[in-house]
Amino acid sequence: MAAVIKESKTDRMFLGFTYLFLAIALICVLYPLLYIVSASISSPTYVNSGEMWLLPKGITFEGYQRVFENQAIWRGYANTILYTVVGTLVNLLVTIPAAYALSRSDFVGRGFFMGMFLVTMFFGGGLIPTYLLVKELGLINSMWALILPGAASVWNIIVARTFFQSTIPKELQEAAHIDGCTNLRLFWKIVIPLSSPIIAVMALFYGVGHWNSYFNALVYLNDEAKYPLQMVLRQILVLQEMNSSGIGTATSGETAMAMNARADVAALLKYAVIIISTLPIIAIYPFLQRYFVQGVMIGSVKG
Structure with a gap:
């Protein structure tokens, strides 16, 4: 005992x-x-x-009723889903191959390229040069203005590189080369199937970032029909603040009542949209949780 x-x-x-x-x-x-x-x-x-x-x-339940009746909210919802799916795919297509290449000890010049990546973590051109670059590329008021400037995160590349270095045995790669496997086939047939945890973690990080992003849309988009859901929510918040600040200065009783009613509607929509906009992330996270736990333990001491 x-x-x-x-x-x-x-x-x-x-x-x-x-x-x-x-x-x-x-x-x-x-x-x-x-x-x-x-x-x-x-x-x-x-x-x-x-x-x-x-x-x-x-x-x-008037707030939810108005949400279901508001075409701008559903259009923003559809835009956000599109931007998140396409943006996350682009992020993964850039981050995973770059991280794997930098994890290979036989990759000539990996120190130079890693150093150039690290420079971008500490130095940037700023908003105005970035806007001018996006404008010269003809991306203003398009979906790609929200996706391509942030196609890769250096921090995520470093995390993914650490995963490949600590998880994919070098002996496995050497054995594949002895059997005649090319680098591309090695990456696609062996490395990718063994990398589901880091792919899930990167997809979660990038997906949440795209879903919650509104600043790039505020800067680069002019057409309200292309606004993501977060921009629609921002418009509702601004409308509520404007109506609330104008109620006290209204001279007409009828005008004050009308503005008060609009502020109440905006408040209802605000909370209802917050709930609806967070539901997809809450629904997806439980399926990625185990991969997320594995991902955040990358680089930890193993027993």
Whole structure:
């Protein structure tokens, strides 16, 4: 019979503080989520006055109804899905081959290329030169203006390179070459099937970045029909702020009531769109979680 290890008083105190810290962290994470869900089905009157702070009050589904009826939101949703899927594929097509090439010790000049990549992490041309470059390439007001300038992340390339160096045995590559396997076939037939964890992690990182991005759309897109969902949400937030700031200065009672009503509608739409826009990421993450855990452990000490 195994001996039971008795915990000391110090161990129990440490365990108690650990559970307390985790409980506080859980509350800090869950409260904003619960608040947004409750606010999306609560009357804006209770939300704006602060009476609704956790559970829904004055339950109404008008916000979701208006979301389903708003063509601009669904158009933005479709645009975001398109930009995320195409952008993530482009990111993977650039990042994975580049990382694998830099992980090969027999790649001539890999130190030079890695150094050039690292320079871009610390020095950049800035917004105006980047905008001028995108304009000269004829990408303004197109999907590619949101995808090509950020086709590769140097940090993600370094992470993927570390994965290849620590996971793909050099002996396996040498054995494949002895059997007559070319570098391209080695990469496609052997390396890629063994790299599902890092591919899933990179897809998650890049996908979330594309899904949440709005600044590039703000800079490069002029046509509202091409706006992603985050830009539509930004317009709703700006509309709500403008209406809220104008209510107090309105001279006509009828005008004030109309602006107040518009602000309430904007508030309903805001919380409903937040919920709808985060659902795809929440739905996909559980399927990639195990790969994500493997990915963040890249480079750790192995027993």
